[in-house]
Structure formats: structure tokens, C-alpha cells
Amino acid sequence: xxxxxxxxxxxDIRRGVECLLFVSPTPLTAREMALALEVDEALVERAARELxxxxxxxxxxxxxxxxxxxxxxxxPDYAVAVARFVGKRAQKLSRAALECLAIIxxxxxxxxxxxxxxRGVDSSGVAKSLxxxxxxRELGRKDAPGRPVLYGTTEEFLVYFGLKSxxxxxxxxxxxxxxxxxxxxxxxxxxxxxxxxxRRMVEQxxxxxxxxxxxxxxxxxxxxxxxL
Amino acid sequence: xxxxxxxxxxxxxxxxxQQFEGPLDLLLHLIREQELDIYDIPIAQVTDQxxxxxxxxxxxxxxxAGEFLVMAATLIELKSRMLLPRPxxxxxxxGPDPRAELVERLLxxxxxxxxxxxxxxxxxxxxxxxxxxxxVDPEELPPVPSGTVTxxxxxxxxxxxxxxxxxxxxxxxxxxxxxxxxxxxxxEILRRLKESGGRLSFHDLFSSERTRTEVxxxxxxxxxxxxxxxxxxxxxxxxxxxxxFEPAGETVTLEAVSP
Numbered sequence: 001x002x003x004x005x006x007x008x009x010x011x012d013i014r015r016g017v018e019c020l021l022f023v024s025p026t027p028l029t030a031r032e033m034a035l036a037l038e039v040d041e042a043l044v045e046r047a048a049r050e051l052x053x054x055x056x057x058x059x060x061x062x063x064x065x066x067x068x069x070x071x072x073x074x075x076p077d078y079a080v081a082v083a084r085f086v087g088k089r090a091q092k093l094s095r096a097a098l099e100c101l102a103i104i105x106x107x108x109x110x111x112x113x114x115x116x117x118x119r120g121v122d123s124s125g126v127a128k129s130l131x132x133x134x135x136x137r138e139l140g141r142k143d144a145p146g147r148p149v150l151y152g153t154t155e156e157f158l159v160y161f162g163l164k165s166x167x168x169x170x171x172x173x174x175x176x177x178x179x180x181x182x183x184x185x186x187x188x189x190x191x192x193x194x195x196x197x198x199r200r201m202v203e204q205x206x207x208x209x210x211x212x213x214x215x216x217x218x219x220x221x222x223x224x225x226x227x228l
Numbered sequence: 229x230x231x232x233x234x235x236x237x238x239x240x241x242x243x244x245x246q247q248f249e250g251p252l253d254l255l256l257h258l259i260r261e262q263e264l265d266i267y268d269i270p271i272a273q274v275t276d277q278x279x280x281x282x283x284x285x286x287x288x289x290x291x292x293a294g295e296f297l298v299m300a301a302t303l304i305e306l307k308s309r310m311l312l313p314r315p316x317x318x319x320x321x322x323g324p325d326p327r328a329e330l331v332e333r334l335l336x337x338x339x340x341x342x343x344x345x346x347x348x349x350x351x352x353x354x355x356x357x358x359x360x361x362x363x364v365d366p367e368e369l370p371p372v373p374s375g376t377v378t379x380x381x382x383x384x385x386x387x388x389x390x391x392x393x394x395x396x397x398x399x400x401x402x403x404x405x406x407x408x409x410x411x412x413x414x415x416e417i418l419r420r421l422k423e424s425g426g427r428l429s430f431h432d433l434f435s436s437e438r439t440r441t442e443v444x445x446x447x448x449x450x451x452x453x454x455x456x457x458x459x460x461x462x463x464x465x466x467x468x469x470x471x472x473f474e475p476a477g478e479t480v481t482l483e484a485v486s487p
Contacts, residue, residue: 072360178339
């Protein structure tokens with residue numbers, strides 16, 4: 001155990017944490033801040049958490065927990081004004097890039113041929129741009145024919161997507177459930193749709209009373225009643 | 229169908245084709261759109277639609293990536309296997325469904341497609357938050373130590389020159405075309421360097437180049453001079469002006485310039 005901060009109260013520490021987060025361009029861990037403030041890491045952690053859950057009306061800034069540390073950011077409510085001031089942000093990632101990242105995140109360290117096999121298309125171009133953006137990095141080479149490069153996600157990946165750690169992503173079992181539920185939902189929708197079709201047919205034959213006679217004539221001409 | 233034809237005012241037809249990330253993406257789309265059971269895919273129906281889609285792409289003169297064709301072949305093979313009568317076998321010992329592998333691939337891919345959608349949501353949320361960035365005022369950047377100008381820096385600088393200098397378009401007809409050779413340009417750079425006291429900024433170096441060709445030849449000449457170590461390049465700070473100068477002593481400041 002290091003010193004408990006001597007005379008520094010938790011309020012003092014919280015203000016100190018705020019200062020460090022204000023000047024830092026990257027997320028800071030409680031440990032890093034504890035070193036600068038010369039107080040116990042657990043206290044820093046507590047103070048930082050207080051800042052995270054601070055009443056939104058207190059400040060236009062917020063502290064978020066990301067990539068294993070804490071980072072200060074502007075509140076989303078002021079995004080429009082801030083954007084007007086600082087200008088355009090970088091383009092959003094393409095769907096191909098997101099898919100590639102998703103596969104690497106779950107299978108790292110993994111090679112591009114492994115990514116390609118899952119996506120069913122070549123991912124080398126996408127991977128290059130992800131490397132340039134610092135969202136993935138090389139982790140070495142696989143001991144396999146051709147010694148392909150192994151890739152993994154970076155801390156910047158966590159920051160970019162606002163994740164505390166990779167554990168924030170749903171685990172494989174949850175994913176499998178999501179997918180099978182979707183398949184199920186599609187089937188149920190199909191049943192709903194057939195009920196819907198039946199209802200339409202009935203209404204075509206017996207137009208509801210409030211129906212305008214002209215619309216009714218159209219419906220007789222074979223048009224589904226879109227107003228319903 | 230995922231094809232949407234719409235007329236554009238002056239450019240004639242503009243064709244929008246839903247963008248698919250690959251054959252699996254297209255297949256999943258077809259299955260979802262037709263509300264089919266992924267665990268019991270009607271292969272014949274899906275194959276026809278898949279081929280129809282490829283046909284549309286062909287009609288629109290789009291290049292069909294090889295992966296799409298491989299999947300088409302796989303589907304046709306599956307379809308024929310489903311049609312062929314199976315050898316009579318005891319009912320309790322039925323072989324594996326030929327579609328099983330494809331279904332597995334589709335489900336595996338869909339899992340990551342879900343994650344990608346999740347990441348997209350996170351991205352949307354995080355784009356509303358602004359944090360301090362690492363970019364700072366170039367004036368405050370620390371000086372770059374000698375020897376760190378890379379080919380990439382030079383290329384970036386060239387791009388700026390090409391953009392900034394509003395290089396004149398080459399005239400439609402030139403009577404006696406001035407021949408610009410690398411050798412001539414190299415000599416010219418060395419001469420100009422001498423005239424300006426052994427130092428010249430990258431920007432000034434290109435100030436007299438009038439056409440795109442001239443700029444490019446001058447740039448190649450500069451690279452060649454650097455390679456032969458007849459000149460050196462130095463950059464005072466990040467994004468700052470690159471200075472070309474005569475090498476003093478044996479200082480080697482540029483990474484080997486690959487041809």
C-alpha cells in the first residue's frame with residue numbers, strides 16, 4: 001500500500017483527477033493518475049468514478065471510462081456546436097472495415113486469410129486502411145506456411161468505439177443466440193405477413209365503411225389498400 | 229430486387245445497385261428478403277435469384293468479383309446434389325445435409341455482421357463526443373531530428389506543391405517542345421542550389437516549374453540527387469518546410485530512397 005494521500009481529501013483528489021484528464025490527449029489509467037497525484041490508486045479510481053457519474057447539469061464536459069482508463073470528452077448534447085467549431089470529423093468506417101474489425105476483435109491474433117474465409121471476400125485493402133488508422137496492429141507472424149502476419153486490435157480501437165475493454169463486446173454464446181433469434185424472428189414475421197395478407201384480401205372484398213367510394217373503386221381494380 | 233433504377237437529370241441513367249460486401253452478404257440478403265428459413269434453405273430458389281442478381285450486374289457492365297462466381301458454382305453444385313436421387317440407404321442413417329456447410333458459413337458470417345452493426349452503433353455514439361486530440365499547433369511541435377525526412381514526407385510535400393502552385397495546363401498545341409530530361413533537371417537543381425547559397429526550400433525549388441511534367445521531372449531529379457547523396461533534405465518541424473541543401477561533410481540525412 002502506498003500513502004493514502006496524506007492530507008488530500010477525496011474532493012481534492014477528484015479535482016486533481018479532473019486536471020489530469022483535462023490535459024491528457026489519451027485515456028489515463030487510475031495508476032497513471034495515482035503516480036502524478038502521489039495518492040493511492042484505489043482513491044483515484046473512486047474519485048474518477050465519481051466524475052463519471054457526475055450530474056450532467058454540472059458541466060458541458062463528461063468523463064467516460066474507456067480502454068481501461070478514463071477520458072474527458074464533451075457531452076453529446078453539444079456535439080453540433082462543437083462540430084461547427086472544430087470542423088468535419090474523419091469519415092465513418094465502411095461496412096467492410098467494421099466486419100474486418102469485428103472478426104479480428106474476436107479471433108485475435110488472427111491472419112488475413114482467416115478473416116477472408118469468414119467474410120468470403122478479400123480483406124487486404126480494408127486491413128491496410130485499418131492499420132493506417134491505428135485500429136489494428138501486427139502482432140507477429142503465424143507459424144504456418146507463408147508465415148502470414150497476425151493481427152490484433154489496438155487501444156485506439158477501444159477508444160474509437162468507446163469500449164472499456166474487449167469484454168464489452170458480447171461473447172460468442174450471446175452472438176450465436178442473437179443470430180438464431182433473428183432467424184426465428186424472420187420466420188415469425190413470415191407468419192404475421194400471411195395473416196396480414198389474409199386481412200388485406202378480406203378488406204378488398206368488404207371495404208370498411210369509412211372508405212371513400214373512389215378509393216374503394218381503386219381497391220377493386222386490384223390495388224392493395226395502402227391507406228390502411 | 230435490390231436493383232433500383234432512377235433517372236438522373238442530365239447524366240442519363242444512374243444505376244444504383246445495393247452494395248454487397250461479398251457473396252455471403254448477398255446470400256444472406258436474399259434469404260432475409262424472401263423471409264426464408266436459413267436452416268432449411270430452398271437451394272433451387274436461392275440459386276436462381278443469386279444467378280439473376282449476377283446477371284443484372286453483368287447487364288450493368290459491372291465487374292463481378294471472382295468470389296461471387298465461386299459462390300455461384302457452389303450453389304449450382306448444391307442444387308444438383310439436392311436434385312439427384314440419393315442412393316437408397318436406411319432412413320436412420322441419412323448422410324449429412326449437403327447444405328450444412330453453407331449454412332454454417334452463413335451463420336458464422338452473420339455473427340460478425342451483427343458485431344459490425346453493434347460497432348456501427350458505438351461509432352455513432354462516440355462521434356458525438358469530442359476529446360482533446362493529439363494534434364497541436366505546428367509551431368509548438370518539437371524539431372525533427374536531422375535524418376528523419378522520409379520519402380513519404382517528400383511525396384506529401386510534392387502533393388502540396390502540385391495543389392498550391394496551380395500548375396498551368398499544358399497548352400493544346402506546342403510547337404517545339406522543350407525536352408526536359410532528368411539529367412538536365414538535376415544539373416539545374418544543383419546550379420540553383422549553388423546560386424542561393426547552398427540552401428533552398430522545397431517550395432522555392434518548384435516555384436519555376438510551369439507544367440505538371442516539369443514538376444514531376446524536377447521531383448524525380450531531386451530524388452535521384454538525394455539517392456546519390458549530392459543534396460540533403462531536412463525538415464525543421466512536423467508539417468514544416470523541407471529544406472534542400474548541399475551536404476556538409478559526411479552527414480547522411482535521408483533514408484535510402486528506394487527507386
